[in-house]
Every structure is written in C-alpha cells, then in structure tokens.
Amino acid sequence: MTIHVRVNGVEKELEVDPEMPLLWALRDVLGLTGTKYGCGQALCGACTVHLDGQTVRACVTPVRRAEGKSVTTIEGLSPDGSHPLQKAWCDLGVPQCGFCQAGQIMSAAALLAKKPKPTDADIDQSLAGNLCRCGTYTRIRAAVKKVAGIAEEEP
Amino acid sequence: MTRHLQLISRRSFLEGLNLAVGGLTLGLFSAEALAAEPSGRTGKKPKTSSPAIEDGTPGLNPNAFVHVAPDGLVTIVCHRSEMGQGIRSSLPVLIADELGADMARVRILQADGNKAYGDQNTDGSSSVRGIYDDMRRAGATARTMLVAAAAKRWKVKPEDCEAKDHAVFHRDGKRTLGFGELAAEAAKLAVPEAKSVRLRPKAELQHVGRPLPLLDGPAYVNGSAVFGADVKLPGMLVAVIARPAVVGGKVARYDAAKALAVPGVKRVLELPAPQKPYVYQQWGGVAVLAENTWAALKGRAALDITWEDGENASYDSKQYREALAASVRAPGTAVRNVGDVDKALAGAARVVEAEYYTPHLPHVPMEPLVALARVDGDTCEVWAPTQNPQDAQEVAGGILKIPPEKVKVHVTFLGGGFGRKSKADFIAEVVWLAREAGAPVRVQWTREDDVRNDYYHSVSMQRLSAGLDAEGKVVAWRHRTAFPPIASTFAPANRPGSRDLQQGVTDLALAVPNVRAETCEANAHVRIGWLRSVYNIFHSFSVNSFMDELAHARGVDPRDMRLELLGPQRVVTLAELGVPKLENYGQSLDEHPVDTGRMRRVVERVTKLARWDERKQDGRALGLAAHRSFLSYVAVVASVVKDAAGRLRVDEAWVVVDAGTVINPDRVRSQMEGSVIFGMSIALHGEISMKGGAVEQSNFRDFKLVRINEAPRKIHVDIVESDGAPGGIGEPGVPPVAPAIANAVFALTGTRVRELPLARSFPV
Numbered sequence: 001m002t003i004h005v006r007v008n009g010v011e012k013e014l015e016v017d018p019e020m021p022l023l024w025a026l027r028d029v030l031g032l033t034g035t036k037y038g039c040g041q042a043l044c045g046a047c048t049v050h051l052d053g054q055t056v057r058a059c060v061t062p063v064r065r066a067e068g069k070s071v072t073t074i075e076g077l078s079p080d081g082s083h084p085l086q087k088a089w090c091d092l093g094v095p096q097c098g099f100c101q102a103g104q105i106m107s108a109a110a111l112l113a114k115k116p117k118p119t120d121a122d123i124d125q126s127l128a129g130n131l132c133r134c135g136t137y138t139r140i141r142a143a144v145k146k147v148a149g150i151a152e153e154e155p
Numbered sequence: 156m157t158r159h160l161q162l163i164s165r166r167s168f169l170e171g172l173n174l175a176v177g178g179l180t181l182g183l184f185s186a187e188a189l190a191a192e193p194s195g196r197t198g199k200k201p202k203t204s205s206p207a208i209e210d211g212t213p214g215l216n217p218n219a220f221v222h223v224a225p226d227g228l229v230t231i232v233c234h235r236s237e238m239g240q241g242i243r244s245s246l247p248v249l250i251a252d253e254l255g256a257d258m259a260r261v262r263i264l265q266a267d268g269n270k271a272y273g274d275q276n277t278d279g280s281s282s283v284r285g286i287y288d289d290m291r292r293a294g295a296t297a298r299t300m301l302v303a304a305a306a307k308r309w310k311v312k313p314e315d316c317e318a319k320d321h322a323v324f325h326r327d328g329k330r331t332l333g334f335g336e337l338a339a340e341a342a343k344l345a346v347p348e349a350k351s352v353r354l355r356p357k358a359e360l361q362h363v364g365r366p367l368p369l370l371d372g373p374a375y376v377n378g379s380a381v382f383g384a385d386v387k388l389p390g391m392l393v394a395v396i397a398r399p400a401v402v403g404g405k406v407a408r409y410d411a412a413k414a415l416a417v418p419g420v421k422r423v424l425e426l427p428a429p430q431k432p433y434v435y436q437q438w439g440g441v442a443v444l445a446e447n448t449w450a451a452l453k454g455r456a457a458l459d460i461t462w463e464d465g466e467n468a469s470y471d472s473k474q475y476r477e478a479l480a481a482s483v484r485a486p487g488t489a490v491r492n493v494g495d496v497d498k499a500l501a502g503a504a505r506v507v508e509a510e511y512y513t514p515h516l517p518h519v520p521m522e523p524l525v526a527l528a529r530v531d532g533d534t535c536e537v538w539a540p541t542q543n544p545q546d547a548q549e550v551a552g553g554i555l556k557i558p559p560e561k562v563k564v565h566v567t568f569l570g571g572g573f574g575r576k577s578k579a580d581f582i583a584e585v586v587w588l589a590r591e592a593g594a595p596v597r598v599q600w601t602r603e604d605d606v607r608n609d610y611y612h613s614v615s616m617q618r619l620s621a622g623l624d625a626e627g628k629v630v631a632w633r634h635r636t637a638f639p640p641i642a643s644t645f646a647p648a649n650r651p652g653s654r655d656l657q658q659g660v661t662d663l664a665l666a667v668p669n670v671r672a673e674t675c676e677a678n679a680h681v682r683i684g685w686l687r688s689v690y691n692i693f694h695s696f697s698v699n700s701f702m703d704e705l706a707h708a709r710g711v712d713p714r715d716m717r718l719e720l721l722g723p724q725r726v727v728t729l730a731e732l733g734v735p736k737l738e739n740y741g742q743s744l745d746e747h748p749v750d751t752g753r754m755r756r757v758v759e760r761v762t763k764l765a766r767w768d769e770r771k772q773d774g775r776a777l778g779l780a781a782h783r784s785f786l787s788y789v790a791v792v793a794s795v796v797k798d799a800a801g802r803l804r805v806d807e808a809w810v811v812v813d814a815g816t817v818i819n820p821d822r823v824r825s826q827m828e829g830s831v832i833f834g835m836s837i838a839l840h841g842e843i844s845m846k847g848g849a850v851e852q853s854n855f856r857d858f859k860l861v862r863i864n865e866a867p868r869k870i871h872v873d874i875v876e877s878d879g880a881p882g883g884i885g886e887p888g889v890p891p892v893a894p895a896i897a898n899a900v901f902a903l904t905g906t907r908v909r910e911l912p913l914a915r916s917f918p919v
C-alpha cells in the first residue's frame with residue numbers, strides 16, 4: 001500500500017506496511033533520525049512530531065494515519081536550526097545527553113503556537129509527556145519562558 | 156595512585172577522519188559520512204601509535220590529542236564518551252586553553268577505541284579528575300613546540316615568546332606568527348617530554364572556570380547529532396532479540412517459521428546461552444533480523460518461545476528483603492574498627508537503631524541500547540553509544556577470536572549512559588549476530604528489553620546503631636551493610652570489597668570514639684552493575700537519614716548534629732577511620748584527603764542559601780544531606796510540600812558542590828541540576844522488583860521517572876571557588892538528594908522514611 005504524506009514540506013510516497021508506526025517510517029525508511037525511539041508506548045515523548053500541526057507520538061501512530069497529511073519533524077522545524085526555541089535551548093545550555101530534546105522542542109513549539117504566553121502550569125502540562133532522564137526540566141521551562149518573553153522570577 | 160595517561164609521540168592523521176566528523180568547526184558526527192565511508196574498507200595500513208592523525212598529513216601532531224594544521228585549524232581529540240556530562244565541552248577546552256587556541260578555530264574529534272589514549276572508560280566521574288594535568292600537558296606540549304619554532308625563526312629565546320589567541324607573539328610586540336604558519340616547522344622539532352613542559356598558571360588560562368558554551372548544542376537541537384541508532388550501514392539488517400526473563404534462563408523451543416513469515420524478516424538466529432560468570436556476555440535468546448525495525452519487532456512477537464528458567468526462578472524481592480534483614484541483624488565481618496563499639500553500645504545511656512531498605516534500580520537512559528557491527532574476515536567495525544570503547548574491542552575480539560586492536564569501535568553520542576553503556580553485553584550480541592548473519596547488523600533494544608535485562612543497581616539493607624551518652628553525645632556508631640556486589644557479575648561474590656565500602660562506609664568522617672562497619676552476606680540473582688554514584692546511593696541515604704534521626708532523638712538541629720558528628724576541620728587519617736587502606740577512587744590521599752573542612756563548608760553554605768535557620772518562620776519543611784564521593788563534596792537541601800491533592804512534592808532544592816578546580820562551570824551546574832532530578836526519581840519512584848526470577852516492571856508506565864510537572868520550581872547550584880585538584884562531577888551530586896528529600900518528608904509529616912521509593916509509603 002502506498003502512503004502519501006508531506007514530510008517537512010516535501011511530498012513522499014511510502015511503500016510500507018500501513019500499520020508501521022510513523023516513527024519507523026521516518027527513521028528507517030526516510031532516514032530522518034532526529035525523531036527518537038525511547039519507549040514505543042507513547043510514554044516518553046522522544047518521538048514527538050507534528051501531524052497537521054498537532055503533536056503526536058510517532059511510535060504509536062500508524063503511518064496510515066498520516067495519509068494525506070503533513071508531518072513536521074525536528075529537521076523541518078526550521079531550515080537552519082534557527083527556530084527561537086532551538087536558539088533558546090542553545091543559549092541556556094538546556095541539553096545534556098540531547099536525546100530527548102528534539103521531542104521536548106517539538107512539544108514546546110506546539111504549545112507556543114497555541115499559547116504564546118504560557119503559564120508554568122501550561123508548560124508543565126504540555127511537556128509532562130516528554131521524559132528527560134538527565135534532568136534538564138528546569139532549563140526547559142526557562143527556555144520556553146525566554147522564547148515567550150516571560151521573565152523568570154528570581155528567588 | 157594517580158592514573159597515568161601515556162601521551163604517545165607520533166605524526167599521522169586520523170584514520171577515517173570523515174567518518175567520525177562531519178562539520179568542520181565543531182566536529183559533529185555525520186550519519187551519512189558514517190555510512191558512506193566505512194573506514195575499515197579504506198585499505199590504509201594499520202596504525203601503530205595514536206589513531207588520531209593520518210600518516211603524511213602536514214602539520215604538528217605531537218601526541219594523541221592535538222593536531223595543528225598549516226591552515227591553522229586545530230584538531231583536538233576527545234577520548235571520553237559524551238553522554239550528557241558535557242565532556243566534549245570540557246576536556247578539549249582544557250587542552251585548547253593550554254595550547255592558546257582560539258575555540259572558533261578548534262574542531263573536536265571523537266576518538267575511536269584505542270589504547271593510545273590511555274583509559275577511555277567514561278565512568279567513575281573520572282574524565283577530568285586524575286587526568287587533568289595529563290590533558291593540559293597534551294596542549295602544553297604542542298604550545299611549547301610552536302613557541303620553539305617561532306623562537307628559532309626569530310632567533311630569540313623561547314622565554315621571550317608567548318602563545319595566545321592562536322598565535323605566538325614576541326615580547327617586543329612587533330612579531331607575531333599564527334599557529335598555522337608555525338605548524339610545519341614545529342613538526343620538525345623533537346617532541347619534549349610531556350612531564351617537562353610548562354603548564355600555564357591559572358591566571359593565564361582563558362577558558363577554564365569561565366562561562367563556556369555547550370559546543371554540541373546546535374547538533375542536539377536540530378536533530379543532526381548522531382546517536383547509536385542513527386548510524387545506517389549499507390545492506391544492514393535490524394535485529395531485535397527475545398531474551399530470557401530470568402537470568403540463566405534458556406530457550407527450550409521456538410517457532411522460527413512464524414517469525415520468518417512476517418514480511419521483511421530475513422533471519423532467525425538463536426544466540427548461545429551465556430556461561431557464568433556472565434560479565435559482558437550476550438544474554439542468549441532468539442534474534443529476529445529484518446529489513447527494518449518494525450518487521451523485526453513483529454517477527455519477534457511471533458516467535459512463541461518456551462523458556463527454561465533455571466536456578467534464579469525463585470528470586471522474589473519480598474522474600475529477598477527478609478533475607479537481607481536477617482543478614483544485617485547478625486554480626487557481619489568487620490571492615491572498619493575504632494575503639495570498642497560493642498562495649499560502648501552496651502554502656503550507652505540510649506541506643507538508637509534503624510534499618511534502611513533500597514530496591515534494585517535500572518539505568519534507563521533515554522536512548523535504549525543499540526549497536527552496529529560489520530564483520531569482514533578477521534576485521535570488525537563497531538558503532539556504538541559506548542562508555543568504554545576499549546572493553547567493546549576486547550569483547551568483540553574475544554567473540555571473533557581476533558586481537559582487540561583489529562576491532563574498530565566508533566563512539567557515537569550516547570543518549571544517556573549512567574553506567575549501563577559501560578557494559579559491553581549489547582556489543583557482544585551485535586558482533587555475534589553480524590558474524591552469523593554475514594551482513595552488517597544493528598541490534599536495537601526496546602524499552603522493555605532495557606528495563607528487564609539490565610545490570611541492576613544493588614538492592615540493599617543497612618542497619619545503623621548508635622549509642623548516646625547521658626548528654627546525648629554519640630559515643631558509638633555501628634553500620635552494617637548488605638547488598639549483592641557488582642563483583643558477583645564477574646566472579647562468585649556475596650559481600651562487598653573495600654573498593655565498594657569506600658563509597659560512604661569506610662570513608663565516612665565521624666568524630667565518634669567507637670566506630671565499626673560490618674559487611675553481611677547477600678547473594679546475587681541478577682546481573683549487578685554500577686549505576687550513577689553506585690553504592691554511595693544507599694550508603695548516603697542510610698547515613699544521612701540516620702544522622703537526622705539522631706538529631707531528632709536528641710532534640711537538636713539536624714545541621715548542628717551533622718556538624719558535630721563530622722567534628723572539627725581536619726584531614727582524617729586512616730587510623731581515625733579505622734581502616735588499613737582507602738582506595739579513594741584511585742587517587743592519592745595526599746592530593747585528595749578526607750577533609751572535614753570542605754564538608755563543613757558545603758553544609759554551612761547550603762544551609763545558609765536555603766535559609767535553614769529561618770525555615771520555621773518561612774513555614775518550610777527542609778531536609779539536609781551531605782556526602783563525599785568521587786573526591787568531591789556535595790551538600791543538598793530539599794524543600795518538600797504537600798500539593799492540593801495531598802501528594803508530596805519537592806518544590807525547591809539547593810546544591811553546594813566543592814569539586815576543586817572546575818573547567819566548565821555551566822556543565823557542572825547542569826550536572827548538579829540533573830543529579831537532583833535523578834535523585835528525585837530514586838527517592839520518589841524508583842524500584843525494580845522481582846517475582847519468579849523475572850522483573851515485574853516493563854516500561855515507563857510501571858517504572859516511573861520524574862516528569863517536568865514534578866520538577867522543583869527552582870534548583871539553586873553554588874560551586875565552591877577552588878584551585879584544588881579536580882574531583883568528580885557526573886556522580887557526586889546524586890547521593891545526597893534522596894536523603895535530603897527523606898529528611899524533608901520527616902520534617903513535613905513526622906514520618907521517618909526508612910525505605911525507598913517514597914511511593915511505597917506516601918502519595919507522590
């Protein structure tokens with residue numbers, strides 16, 4: 001079966017098992033390895049991508065669900081890594097091992113698209129599905145707020 | 156003894172330069188380059204010294220770590236693995252700083268496994284401590300030669316020249332030559348003895364201890380950083396393996412035909428069952444090799460395997476806990492002895508006793524295990540997120556019966572390590588499979604595989620007893636510890652050794668006249684391994700909790716009790732500790748003594764920062780803990796509150812770390828922040844339990860990690876300014892976190908925490 005999907009702005013035709021999770025279609029078939037496998041059960045968020053602008057966990061999304069839709073991965077978030085979140089992540093030294101950060105940024109980007117001035121609770125709620133074993137959470141919050149133009153309150 | 160790193164003189168260029176590095180300025184990995192240019196096929200002659208720089212490449216290459224090209228590009232080799240600790244933004248910066256290089260014209264190259272670099276095991280928080288001066292000498296050697304070349308050309312004394320900003324300057328202020336202009340001439344000079352070169356005084360260093368960027372940041376945030384699973388080899392098969400649920404279990408039968416019927420599945424291979432001791436052997440089981448990961452997963456699900464569980468099938472965590480408790484309730488083997496503890500306990504006005512239980516823990520790095528291998532005749536090439544590429548060479552060489560140096564091991568970024576990726580079991584699997592399949596193979600672990608087939612952090616029971624005199628002063632301290640030791644993975648063993656006990660038992664400074672530590676038996680039924688900060692986790696938990704208990708028993712402030720037990724500022728001798736020796740994490744006690752002054756300072760500073768003395772008026776429940784490990788001193792205060800739903804929350808944490816000299820303060824800070832979250836996961840949620848010999852948990856649904864909504868609002872980190880010898884950073888932040896939280900929980904609820912995780916006893 002052929003799946004027609006627009007990935008990072010480019011039309012793709014995929015000859016794959018329609019039940020194959022979008023994650024493996026992206027990684028194994030299209031070679032887009034910025035989207036990570038972390039749990040396979042929508043529990044860690046490392047595979048977060050945008051499907052028609054909404055965050056989905058690619059590890060549990062059958063590729064058939066992307067038929068006729070538009071997928072954005074970390075590689076397509078900005079042409080040159082210049083998305084404000086990507087810049088803030090670097091400025092604040094958010095990543096440690098870096099493995100979860102593409103998923104974190106994709107979740108944060110979807111949040112800011114919906115709510116440009118999120119509260120702490122909004123940030124926590126939107127990113128609670130994205131695990132970080134290294135423990136970069138406080139910097140993730142700070143980076144999202146920096147992009148949103150929200151001043152961090154000092155202790 | 157200080158670890159010694161050999162700096163081998165050579166001039167040749169990095170084999171497979173394109174292979175390990177794509178971008179020029181930062182030397183980031185490039186997946187396509189990896190796939191396109193397998194270095195094992197380039198037909199170049201084998202290297203005999205440093206692997207880093209290819210023969211005939213012009214420029215200065217005085218040792219394994221530095222190359223200066225005629226165009227001025229400086230290449231610095233990072234020989235330790237990057238797993239989030241920021242080593243690529245630290246060690247190379249130190250070398251560049253000694254050299255006098257401009258970081259904008261430095262690229263960082265990730266080393267393959269090779270003994271020419273010395274020890275590459277990225278473990279034990281050892282990538283700066285112990286090799287700090289050797290790394291500086293690598294840069295200083297190149298600088299000395301560039302300066303000598305300039306002096307020769309100008310016919311002046313080298314002492315009148317200075318290297319900085321990527322150039323050599325004469326003191327007259329009129330003459331300057333760039334590093335690139337000098338490289339060829341410098342390369343003709345004799346390489347000075349590394350020990351003889353001048354090291355810059357600290358004031359001369361431009362980067363060390365100053366704010367430094369995270370060099371790999373851009374690659375992490377745009378998806379281009381190459382982790383293990385991001386490497387692709389032509390003709391590669393993806394393997395997933397069904398492993399025995401019980402350690403020592405074997406395959407009885409399975410249905411290969413069903414798996415092979417899945418479209419895309421190419422091979423089904425039964426791996427040999429491992430033999431004791433398990434060390435880094437494969438786990439056995441059945442592998443399904445397919446065109447892609449999805450097909451392999453579907454094929455594995457179809458295998459319909461029947462297992463024979465073997466001798467560990469009776470392992471049950473509930474029963475084991477009772478056995479551990481019985482073990483610590485009887486006298487053990489004394490491993491530390493001062494005065495007469497039995498007599499002092501018998502004569503004490505009051506005896507306080509408590510037992511502390513902590514369960515097995517897994518590592519669960521965000522990147523599950525993965526490795527690739529290609530076997531070609533008597534050569535082998537491996538790509539892996541490994542903490543220890545030289546062990547990977549050994550293991551692969553052992554399987555293929557070829558010398559380890561015939562195995563090329565390329566180190567990718569590690570999506571977290573925490574000790575798991577220093578074990579080479581996943582390398583053993585992929586090398587065996589690649590040979591049997593006759594094709595390049597990527598072995599991909601699922602999260603369930605990772606949770607259920609780990610080298611687990613030891614389950615432990617600690618029993619502490621203290622005798623207080625009539626004034627409440629502690630006159631006796633007895634610590635019994637029982638846990639299956641890591642040594643059991645490598646040889647029969649059921650008690651810790653002295654190297655294990657220095658982690659919070661035998662190295663604990665105590666101003667108490669009668670002290671004894673004892674080890675008690677504990678048999679292993681799973682593979683045991685080291686997890687970030689290792690035995691310090693439960694020793695720090697029990698000791699810091701017990702000190703808090705003693706403070707409350709006596710009715711004094713826990714900080715004051717802690718400082719009293721620590722005693723006055725001093726260097727603690729082996730005689731005072733009551734031990735014949737202290738491994739001291741492999742470094743000398745002269746350079747890294749047990750220093751109560753440093754411990755006092757971090758305790759005093761952290762309590763000041765956290766407004767410890769004002770906590771009652773602030774209405775806060777705070778807990779304090781402090782611990783020396785990996786030659787660094789860390790104190791933590793945690794604040795715990797109940798949320799609207801009655802769940803316990805860590806809402807703020809303060810960390811003060813004294814690690815001696817630090818290279819990159821922001822990476823130190825990030826390690827401390829991460830340690831708080833890591834320690835919170837241990838304190839709140841972390842537990843692997845066994846039933847019928849098998850792990851009960853499977854994925855993040857039932858093995859929980861702290862999420863962002865549980866993270867403290869603020870984590871404050873303060874680094875003690877120091878010119879002292881560097882200590883570790885990656886691990887020392889972890890041990891004080893769980894007890895600081897537990898002590899805060901007591902302050903809030905009045906209920907003492909004597910077992911982890913808190914989720915066992917409290918809503919969290």
